[in-house]
Amino acid sequence: MNQKTAVPVYASPRHVNGPEECTFYHSIELPGLGLQKGSWDLRRDVDTYIGRLPVAGKTVLDVGTGSGFLCFEMEKRGANMIAFDFDASLGENQHDIVPMHDFEERFGASREVFWAQLSSGLDRMKNSFWLTHRLLGSKARVFYGDVYDCKADFGPVDVVFMGNILLHLQSPVQALANFAPYAREAIVITENCAEKVDYKSDAAACYLVPNAERRDLASWFATWWQLTPGFLKRYLRVLGFKSFEVTFHDAHWADPPTPMPQFTVVARR
Numbered sequence: 001m002n003q004k005t006a007v008p009v010y011a012s013p014r015h016v017n018g019p020e021e022c023t024f025y026h027s028i029e030l031p032g033l034g035l036q037k038g039s040w041d042l043r044r045d046v047d048t049y050i051g052r053l054p055v056a057g058k059t060v061l062d063v064g065t066g067s068g069f070l071c072f073e074m075e076k077r078g079a080n081m082i083a084f085d086f087d088a089s090l091g092e093n094q095h096d097i098v099p100m101h102d103f104e105e106r107f108g109a110s111r112e113v114f115w116a117q118l119s120s121g122l123d124r125m126k127n128s129f130w131l132t133h134r135l136l137g138s139k140a141r142v143f144y145g146d147v148y149d150c151k152a153d154f155g156p157v158d159v160v161f162m163g164n165i166l167l168h169l170q171s172p173v174q175a176l177a178n179f180a181p182y183a184r185e186a187i188v189i190t191e192n193c194a195e196k197v198d199y200k201s202d203a204a205a206c207y208l209v210p211n212a213e214r215r216d217l218a219s220w221f222a223t224w225w226q227l228t229p230g231f232l233k234r235y236l237r238v239l240g241f242k243s244f245e246v247t248f249h250d251a252h253w254a255d256p257p258t259p260m261p262q263f264t265v266v267a268r269r
């Protein structure tokens with residue numbers, strides 16, 4: 001098993017002047033600046049999205065924090081937060097782009113040009129995190145690393161939270177094996193219920209999303225899997241988790257404010 005012995009080098013806070021330098025993934029109300037609109041508006045959804053886990057006094061590792069809305073909400077609820085996201089120095093390996101054979105024709109840009117645009121968008125998302133961090137006076141520590149190979153010793157972590165990240169990873173099982181050892185008490189995983197899949201069955205199913213026959217979202221460059229609770233439970237048992245709670249709920253897209261069905265697995269040691 002991956003030993004967590006490396007001394008973590010936390011990211012130094014970036015000074016971000018204002019929202020014009022940011023792309024918000026999550027809608028958030030910022031002191032003095034008002035509501036910043038993101039792609040998702042989870043303001044009504046926080047408790048269900050984190051599986052109603054009481055986080056006060058817990059150290060939580062938020063894997064794939066994005067604009068950090070959930071990280072800051074958990075901090076507001078009394079958690080000591082460590083936010084994890086990709087390390088830009090990993091280059092193209094920082095995000096797992098689906099290697100469609102006809103990439104340029106399909107996405108209207110060569111992989112290189114597409115990648116350059118994507119990485120500048122991702123950097124603006126990191127700016128949104130840092131602007132919010134400063135304006136809320138957050139104490140969250142931030143670590144940028146490799147989702148498949150994080151060796152940092154963060155000290156005791158009670159809860160690992162993974163919100164809608166596994167569907168974007170080429171190898172969700174590798175990322176789970178990497179982060180599960182951090183969780184002393186529980187791992188909380190929220191994923192969306194995208195298509196006609198039986199999420200309520202206990203079958204350990206995981207569906208491949210990329211489909212070269214299609215041109216719609218099913219062939220998007222950044223979504224790999226539709227995971228199911230049964231799949232996650234089976235693998236989390238392998239990793240040493242013993243009890244599971246599965247809940248179904250909605251998370252809201254910002255514009256238009258559409259409810260999008262989700263499930264959350266809370267797995268305990």
Ligand SMILES: C[S@@+](CC[C@H](N)C(=O)[O-])C[C@H]1O[C@@H](n2cnc3c(N)ncnc32)[C@H](O)[C@@H]1O
Pocket residue numbers: 025040063064065066067070085086087093094095096122146147162163164165168169
């Ligand atoms: C869909 S957002 C989810 C944000 C937030 N956790 C939530 O639940 O709303 C996915 C997050 O995972 C990160 N991510 C996606 N693919 C990644 C990869 N291959 N390596 C590291 N991070 C990745 C993104 O940078 C982003 O912060």
